[in-house]
Amino acid sequence: MKLVRGNEAVIYGALLAGCQSYYGYPITPASEIAHTAAYYFPQLGRTFLQAESELAAINMVYGASAAGERTMTASSGPGISLKSEGLSYLAGAELPAVVVNVMRAGPGLGNIGPEQSDYNQMVKGGGHGNYRLIVLAPYSAQEMCDMTILAFELADRYRTPVAVLADGVIGQMMEAVRFPKPCDTSPAKPWAVRGDAATRPNCLTSIYLDFDSLEAHNRRLIMKFAEIEAREQRWQGYMLDDAEVAIVAYGVTSREAKSVCESLRADGIKAGLFRPKTLWPFPKEGLCEIAERVPKIFVAELSMGMLIDDVRLALNDGRRLGFAANYGGKLIRGDALRNAVVEFVKGQQ
Amino acid sequence: MKQAEKSIQKPKSMYARFERKPGEDKTNTHYCPGCGHGIVHKLIAEALDTLDMAERTVFISPVGCSVFAYYYFDCGNIQVAHGRAPAVASGVTRANPGNFLISYQGDGDLAAIGTAEIIHAANRGEKMTVFFVNNSIYGMTGGQMAPTTLLGQKTTTTPFGREFMNEGNPIRIAEMIAILDAPVYVARASVHNIKAIMQARKSITKALQAQRDGKGFALVEILAPCPSGWKIDPQESAAWVEKNVLPVFPLGEFKDETVGREGISRARNAASDEQIISLLGLDTAPPHFALSNPKAASLRVLCAGFGGQGIMLLGQMLAHLGMRHGLEVSWLPSYGPEMRGGTANCSVVFSEEAVGSPIVEYPDLLVIMNGPSLDKFLPALVPGGVLVYNSSIIENAPRREDVQIVAVPASDLALQAGSERAANIVMFGVIVSVYGSFSEEAYSHLLAEFFTSEKILGINEKALRAGMEYARNI
Ligand code: SF4
Numbered sequence: 036m037k038l039v040r041g042n043e044a045v046i047y048g049a050l051l052a053g054c055q056s057y058y059g060y061p062i063t064p065a066s067e068i069a070h071t072a073a074y075y076f077p078q079l080g081r082t083f084l085q086a087e088s089e090l091a092a093i094n095m096v097y098g099a100s101a102a103g104e105r106t107m108t109a110s111s112g113p114g115i116s117l118k119s120e121g122l123s124y125l126a127g128a129e130l131p132a133v134v135v136n137v138m139r140a141g142p143g144l145g146n147i148g149p150e151q152s153d154y155n156q157m158v159k160g161g162g163h164g165n166y167r168l169i170v171l172a173p174y175s176a177q178e179m180c181d182m183t184i185l186a187f188e189l190a191d192r193y194r195t196p197v198a199v200l201a202d203g204v205i206g207q208m209m210e211a212v213r214f215p216k217p218c219d220t221s222p223a224k225p226w227a228v229r230g231d232a233a234t235r236p237n238c239l240t241s242i243y244l245d246f247d248s249l250e251a252h253n254r255r256l257i258m259k260f261a262e263i264e265a266r267e268q269r270w271q272g273y274m275l276d277d278a279e280v281a282i283v284a285y286g287v288t289s290r291e292a293k294s295v296c297e298s299l300r301a302d303g304i305k306a307g308l309f310r311p312k313t314l315w316p317f318p319k320e321g322l323c324e325i326a327e328r329v330p331k332i333f334v335a336e337l338s339m340g341m342l343i344d345d346v347r348l349a350l351n352d353g354r355r356l357g358f359a360a361n362y363g364g365k366l367i368r369g370d371a372l373r374n375a376v377v378e379f380v381k382g383q384q
Numbered sequence: 385m386k387q388a389e390k391s392i393q394k395p396k397s398m399y400a401r402f403e404r405k406p407g408e409d410k411t412n413t414h415y416c417p418g419c420g421h422g423i424v425h426k427l428i429a430e431a432l433d434t435l436d437m438a439e440r441t442v443f444i445s446p447v448g449c450s451v452f453a454y455y456y457f458d459c460g461n462i463q464v465a466h467g468r469a470p471a472v473a474s475g476v477t478r479a480n481p482g483n484f485l486i487s488y489q490g491d492g493d494l495a496a497i498g499t500a501e502i503i504h505a506a507n508r509g510e511k512m513t514v515f516f517v518n519n520s521i522y523g524m525t526g527g528q529m530a531p532t533t534l535l536g537q538k539t540t541t542t543p544f545g546r547e548f549m550n551e552g553n554p555i556r557i558a559e560m561i562a563i564l565d566a567p568v569y570v571a572r573a574s575v576h577n578i579k580a581i582m583q584a585r586k587s588i589t590k591a592l593q594a595q596r597d598g599k600g601f602a603l604v605e606i607l608a609p610c611p612s613g614w615k616i617d618p619q620e621s622a623a624w625v626e627k628n629v630l631p632v633f634p635l636g637e638f639k640d641e642t643v644g645r646e647g648i649s650r651a652r653n654a655a656s657d658e659q660i661i662s663l664l665g666l667d668t669a670p671p672h673f674a675l676s677n678p679k680a681a682s683l684r685v686l687c688a689g690f691g692g693q694g695i696m697l698l699g700q701m702l703a704h705l706g707m708r709h710g711l712e713v714s715w716l717p718s719y720g721p722e723m724r725g726g727t728a729n730c731s732v733v734f735s736e737e738a739v740g741s742p743i744v745e746y747p748d749l750l751v752i753m754n755g756p757s758l759d760k761f762l763p764a765l766v767p768g769g770v771l772v773y774n775s776s777i778i779e780n781a782p783r784r785e786d787v788q789i790v791a792v793p794a795s796d797l798a799l800q801a802g803s804e805r806a807a808n809i810v811m812f813g814v815i816v817s818v819y820g821s822f823s824e825e826a827y828s829h830l831l832a833e834f835f836t837s838e839k840i841l842g843i844n845e846k847a848l849r850a851g852m853e854y855a856r857n858i
Contacts, residue, residue: 036670037665037666037670038670038700038703038707047664050660051660051664055479055652056475056478056479075663078655079655079659079660080653080654080655081652081655082478082479082652084474084478086504087500087501087503087504088500090468090471090500090501091471091474091500091501091504094464094465094471095471095472095474095475096475097464097465097468097471097472098462098471098473098474098475098476098477098479099475099476099479100475101462101472101475101476102442102479102480102483103479103480104479106475106479121465121468124464128463204716204743207716208714208715208716209700209703209714209716210713210742211707211712211713214664214666216657216661217657217660228442228460228461228462228476229480230439230440230441230442230476230480230482230483230484231439231440231460232439234460235439235458235459235460237460237461238404238454238460238461238462239461239462239463240445240461240462240463241463242451242452242463244452245406248406287742290739290741290742290743291741291743293740293741294740294741295741297740366743368745369743369745
């Protein structure tokens with residue numbers, strides 16, 4: 036057990052998972068990921084390279100992945116905007132990679148405070164074309180490590196890029212983390228281009244000039260995404276068994292919501308927390324199951340109504356949802372969240 | 385030109401049949417009649433044959449007319465986004481340093497959208513050979529202006545001819561790359577006639593040989609005809625190059641250090657699991673202590689002061705202390721502009737259960753090192769809570785009846801201990817004494833871990849004791 040920052044835990048996880056290279060460009064509040072990588076990767080005979088841009092970084096990742104190794108990059112919203120080109124190509128060429136986004140506040144340069152406004156950027160695309168990004172949402176330093184490891188596994192299993200979507204608080208916060216043993220589960224990658232006799236016939240590309248071939252490629256990708264959607268929905272419930280109201284929240288907001296649930300219960304309001312651990316695939320099944328028992332659903336997010344869209348889509352029952360949000364790098368204050376939930380439960384919101 | 389092309393036998397490093405090419409015709413390339421790409425492809429493939437490099441070669445196809453170079457080259461093939469080939473090649477060569485990388489790029493790809501990638505890959509001396517095909521136009525997308533388009537040249541986006549006032553002059557990439565330190569070999573060649581082709585073959589071979597011999601980055605810019613883009617007859621393109629292109633883009637070797645240069649190696653040494661565990665410090669568990677009373681078992685702490693007063697460190701030491709006494713803990717800094725000069729604060733939470741919100745809005749314990757922070761945070765201190773403040777700096781005694789207030793002349797005590805900078809450790813000493821929950825042995829462990837210089841450790845040990853004693857005498 037070790038007390039580390041969330042951002043550091045990402046690199047511990049990556050090293051334990053056998054990540055061989057890190058390519059990145061500095062940006063607050065994600066920079067400690069690069070700092071930690073710069074310190075450890077070379078000492079373990081692995082590659083750390085500060086790229087000339089986010090574009091270059093994601094394309095170095097593309098190359099390293101094509102060469103058959105576990106590789107990653109990390110950034111924050113503005114950098115992820117630049118990396119989105121690469122995400123589309125990675126998905127198109129079916130190359131596994133891990134991309135960490137420690138969200139700051141936007142749009143534009145915004146500020147470096149915590150926000151969750153890259154939800155749509157990560158969950159709904161960002162890059163062009165028909166593709167999906169698996170998006171994992173850690174809420175602790177422990178999960179920054181565990182989900183980075185999981186991200187490498189999922190990326191390899193499905194040959195597709197996987198994002199870890201954290202926020203400034205989860206990245207900056209220090210907590211005790213129980214680290215697993217080294218767990219490099221990299222599978223054989225017969226499709227890789229390794230510059231040897233065995234892989235000489237291989238070709239990795241995302242261009243299919245012939246319309247029928249591109250249609251077939253798209254259909255195959257869509258089937259893969261459907262399989263991921265069926266198999267990889269993850270969530271965690273807290274005090275939901277007897278709940279009259281469930282707060283849906285992820286990342287730092289779910290930490291606040293957890294405390295609010297405890298304080299509401301002390302006052303006789305049976306509140307529980309539904310915490311998506313995957314934002315794509317969204318844990319629809321779990322949420323619908325909970326929503327059958329729990330009459331009131333409340334959504335809290337640090338964005339302008341992005342998570343709530345997915346909650347609505349998942350429930351698809353027209354019910355009125357409670358909602359609290361904040362922006363600008365400011366968290367929802369605990370008492371503000373608490374009051375909003377109370378009002379909603381009393382039918383006043 | 386066409387005859388010259390035909391007289392060359394298909395090299396072994398090219399596929400015998402172009403199976404990846406859609407359609408019936410699997411023997412001819414997709415390039416227009418008289419296009420320079422076909423010749424350049426053959427020259428590269430022949431050089432790969434001569435140098436016996438194909439098996440270990442990874443060929444990066446760009447965006448442009450040569451986007452389908454992977455139809456032809458019997459190597460490992462990767463097709464990439466517009467302009468990014470040098471970045472992708474960097475990722476490949478770092479992963480497999482024994483590979484030979486070819487980045488094949490056109491003038492839009494390399495000289496416009498990908499200028500950052502090519503310059504930095506060259507500057508790092510990545511082990512790759514770049515073939516930059518300059519035909520002074522965008523072929524694939526319909527004859528638009530390239531950065532290499534000549535002044536006065538008409539394209540679909542310079543219908544009245546390129547003008548210096550609007551588009552600037554044509555860019556000379558080979559000369560630019562040659563001024564960097566790392567590249568080993570930089571040349572400009574042409575394939576517009578037989579004589580030029582012979583010279584181009586030499587340059588291409590030299591550039592690949594530099595890589596085979598482990599010397600590093602090489603770039604050959606190759607002037608190539610694009611009769612379709614230039615809208616001229618293929619027969620006339622050689623004369624067009626002579627007349628219009630060569631005066632702007634002189635041929636020659638701009639840098640050749642293939643003889644003198646030492647080889648480079650970026651070979652990796654794989655670490656064992658044991659090395660990983662030991663480097664990350666996962667083989668040693670932090671010492672564990674028992675809480676002597678439950679007063680601090682559930683505590684929300686806010687520490688605040690000026691940047692530079694060691695507020696963050698104080699908070700981290702508390703978090704470590706809690707963890708070593710079996711508590712769940714979190715430490716959260718204020719980060720960013722606040723830290724640059726202004727005030728700094730951090731939240732520490734101790735809990736017997738998993739910590740919920742790591743943000744301390746209403747602290748049970750408020751540790752304050754400067755006046756502005758006192759004004760800001762004192763109202764939030766919960767009734768019955770504890771305020772510990774640095775009375776050396778804060779002159780006006782804070783007023784609140786419903787909390788316990790501990791005034792500590794922390795800066796003065798620290799100065800007596802040897803340095804005013806140890807005021808945070810004086811505060812630490814006071815806090816641990818006020819609660820009396822933690823093991824004294826744990827403090828000394830922590831100090832020794834945080835302060836590795838003997839002199840500074842000595843000062844801080846004194847500061848800690850001063851703080852503890854001060855608290856005992858309250
Ligand atoms: S457009 Fe120009 S560069 Fe492209 S294939 Fe035709 S001749 Fe060659």
